Each structure stands twice: as C-alpha cells, then as structure tokens.
Amino acid sequence: MAGESALLDAPPFPGPDITDAFRIQAETFAAPDTSIGSGHVSVVRPELGVRATWPASDRLVLRIVTRVAKSRYRFRGDVWGATVALPFGPYPDADQLIGDRLDLHAARLALEGAYRLSDDTHWLADGEQWAVLGSANIGSRWEDGAFDSGLAAGGALGLGYEIPKLLRVALGVSLRTSLNKAELDPDPFFSLRWRPIERVTVRTRELGLQVEVALTPSFEVYLTGFRSSDGYRLRDRIRPLGDLTFRDRQVRLGVGLDWSLADWLRLDLEAGAIADRRLRVREEDLGTLLSRRADSSAYFEVRFEVRL
Numbered sequence: 001m002a003g004e005s006a007l008l009d010a011p012p013f014p015g016p017d018i019t020d021a022f023r024i025q026a027e028t029f030a031a032p033d034t035s036i037g038s039g040h041v042s043v044v045r046p047e048l049g050v051r052a053t054w055p056a057s058d059r060l061v062l063r064i065v066t067r068v069a070k071s072r073y074r075f076r077g078d079v080w081g082a083t084v085a086l087p088f089g090p091y092p093d094a095d096q097l098i099g100d101r102l103d104l105h106a107a108r109l110a111l112e113g114a115y116r117l118s119d120d121t122h123w124l125a126d127g128e129q130w131a132v133l134g135s136a137n138i139g140s141r142w143e144d145g146a147f148d149s150g151l152a153a154g155g156a157l158g159l160g161y162e163i164p165k166l167l168r169v170a171l172g173v174s175l176r177t178s179l180n181k182a183e184l185d186p187d188p189f190f191s192l193r194w195r196p197i198e199r200v201t202v203r204t205r206e207l208g209l210q211v212e213v214a215l216t217p218s219f220e221v222y223l224t225g226f227r228s229s230d231g232y233r234l235r236d237r238i239r240p241l242g243d244l245t246f247r248d249r250q251v252r253l254g255v256g257l258d259w260s261l262a263d264w265l266r267l268d269l270e271a272g273a274i275a276d277r278r279l280r281v282r283e284e285d286l287g288t289l290l291s292r293r294a295d296s297s298a299y300f301e302v303r304f305e306v307r308l
Contacts, residue, residue, distance in 0.1 A: 012053060012063045012114045012133075025049040027303035031274060034297035039077025041279065041294065043248070045069055063112040071230065073102040073248075080290050097237055097290065098281065102246065104232045105147075108139030114160060124161075131160040133170055141232045149243065150233035151179040156189060168193040208252075218260035224270070225253045234281070243284040251276040252299060268303035 029045045047069035054062045080098060112135040121128060135156045142150030158172020170191040177184050193203045201212040208226020215221060227250070234244040254272025261267055274297050281290040 012061045012112055021053045021055075022308040023049075023051045024306040025051075025303060026305075027268075027301060029299065029301045031297060031299045033076075034274070034277070034294045036279065036294040037077075037079045037081060037292050039075060039079035041073060041075050041079060043071055043073050045071040059116040061114050065108075065110045065112065067106070067108050069106045071102075071104040071106075071232075073104065075100050075102075079292060081292075098246075102234075103144050104142070104230075104246070105144075106139070106141045106230075106232070108137055110135055110137035110139075125163045127164055129160075129162045129164070131162070133158045133160045133172060135174075141230075143232060143234045143246075146233050146235040149180060149235075152176055153179060158189065166195055212258070220258045222256050222258065223254075224256065224272075225251075227251050241283055241286075244289075245282050245284075247280045247282070249278050249280070250274050254299070254301075256301075264307055266305045266307065268301075268305070270301040270303070272299060273297070274299050 025048070027047050027049075029043075029047070031043050033040045033042045047067065049065070049067040051063065051065045056062050075098065112133075114131045114133045116129055116131045118128070118130040121130065133156070136153075137155070138151070138153045140147050140150040140152065154174060154176035156172055156174035158170050160168070160170045162168045168191075170189070172189055174187050174189050175184050176187070191204050193201065195201050199214045201214075203210050203212070205224055206226045206228050208224065210222055210224040210226070212220050212222040229247065229249045231245055231247040234246055237244060251274065252272055253275055254270050256268060256270035259267045259269075274294075277294040277297075279290075279292050279294065280288055282288050
C-alpha cells in the first residue's frame with residue numbers, strides 16, 4: 001500500500017466502456033537482507049485489495065476500494081547506532097527504541113467518484129471528455145496496539161481529461177488529517193495514462209512512471225521507476241516521548257511481466273533494485289530521532305488479480 005494519496009493511481013472515469021467492474025488483488029512485496037548501518041534489515045509485506053466499480057448513470061461512476069496489508073520488518077546487528085540524543089538525556093541503547101522487529105499494519109477504505117462534464121466539446125481533440133473527480137477515505141497505518149493513534153481521514157478533488165483509447169489525465173489536490181489532531185496536510189495529485197502507439201502504454205506509478213509493452217494480447221512486459229514511501233504510527237515507547245512515526249522511503253527501478261492466464265485471472269511478476277532507501281523514526285515535537293540510509297538491494301513482487 002505504497003503511496004498515501006487520497007486517489008488511486010488510476011481514478012475512475014465515467015463512460016460506457018467500463019470493464020472489470022469487480023477486482024480482487026493479492027500481492028506480496030519482499031526486500032531481502034539489506035545492509036544498513038552496521039546491521040541488516042529485511043521486510044515482507046503481503047497485501048489484499050478489493051475494488052468494485054458501479055456506473056450509476058451515463059455521466060456518473062462510483063467506486064469503492066478497500067486494502068489491507070501487513071509489513072514485517074526484521075533487524076539484525078547494530079542498525080541504529082549507540083544512543084539517541086534527547087533533551088532530557090541520552091537514551092543508552094538506540095536499538096531498544098525499535099527492537100529487532102516491527103509488525104506494522106495498514107487498512108484503508110475509500111469511496112471514489114467521477115462525473116462527466118462534457119459530451120462533445122472538441123476543444124483539444126475529437127471525442128474528448130472532461131470530468132470532475134473526487135474521493136473520500138478513512139484508514140489507519142499502525143504498529144500493534146496503536147490502531148486508534150494511526151487513524152486518519154482524507155479526501156481529494158480534481159479535474160480529469162480523456163481522449164478514449166489514447167490519453168487519460170487527472171490533476172487535483174488531496175487533503176489528509178489525523179483523527180487525533182485537527183491538522184490538514186494538503187498534497188497535489190497527478191495521474192497519467194498515455195498510449196502513444198497501439199502496443200505501448202505509459203502511466204504514472206506513485207512518484208514515477210511505468211512503460212508497458214504488449215507483446216501479445218495476453219502478455220506484456222514493463223519497465224518502472226518510482227519513489228515509494230510508507231509511514232506508520234508506532235506505539236508509545238518511553239516517556240516523555242510523544243507520538244512516534246516510522247517511515248521507509250525508497251526509490252525503485254524494476255522490470256516486470258503481466259500475464260493474462262485467463263479472461264478473469266492475471267499474474268504480475270516484478271523484480272528490480274532499491275536504488276536509494278532511508279529509514280527514519282520521528283517524534284512529533286523533537287523531530288527526527290533516528291535516520292539511516294540503507295545500501296542498494298534487490299526487491300521482488302508477486303501479484304495475482306481476479307477481474308470480473
């Protein structure tokens with residue numbers, strides 16, 4: 001569940017060509033032992049997502065999305081260093097602030113919608129469509145025992161433009177706030193799907209791009225490069241420390257294949273390198289307590305998707 005934006009990478013667009021209205025996606029991401037500090041870190045993240053799309057009318061389409069995931073981090077050796085500098089004195093063992101493992105969870109429920117504004121404008125191209133896009137969501141990203149502290153809600157509003165079978169662009173702003181604090185965190189969002197020629201598709205993926213080449217109607221390969229960021233609320237550790245958060249920020253470069261095993265079943269295999277990665281533990285008032293940059297490493301991802 002990388003990326004914490006209010007809209008999916010591919011927001012819905014109204015129209016009569018909606019297919020695969022119901023999808024179930026199961027995937028597993030793994031980054032084996034990676035050198036960091038004087039130790040190592042590994043992570044495995046299984047994830048399950050369900051998406052249902054409903055064309056309410058010729059102009060309006062609604063979508064409900066839910067995703068759950070669990071990230072299992074394991075640390076070996078001296079990952080964080082000896083001490084943490086605190087205003088009330090050094091904490092003698094930085095590793096005790098995190099320990100040798102983190103079990104982190106994410107859950108999100110979102111309602112998305114799109115309303116078509118135009119029928120036949122021809123402002124930029126024949127057959128173009130303009131739409132208003134919106135979403136509302138609620139979810140939590142938390143460590144064991146800190147579900148309530150990780151609760152957050154958000155929404156987004158944007159404008160979409162589509163030339164059917166060629167170009168789809170969405171641009172807008174998303175807002176997110178913790179349910180424990182009345183603080184709005186605004187962010188822009190941008191989504192692109194462009195098909196310059198029949199067999200090639202370029203699309204956004206988190207903060208980056210993916211280029212797909214269809215070799216046959218049921219088999220395609222792709223190249224991808226993007227920045228991924230996962231953040232979680234940690235449970236309370238020691239007083240008087242306040243809210244603690246853990247963030248894993250990565251830059252990934254990968255290759256993959258997408259194979260349609262049947263009309264209703266797809267298999268996606270992806271592998272590549274995490275070229276740049278930083279782990280950080282932050283306290284709400286004191287700022288960053290721990291920060292380490294990991295060495296480059298491999299990653300793997302397996303994804304099954306049922307489309308009905």
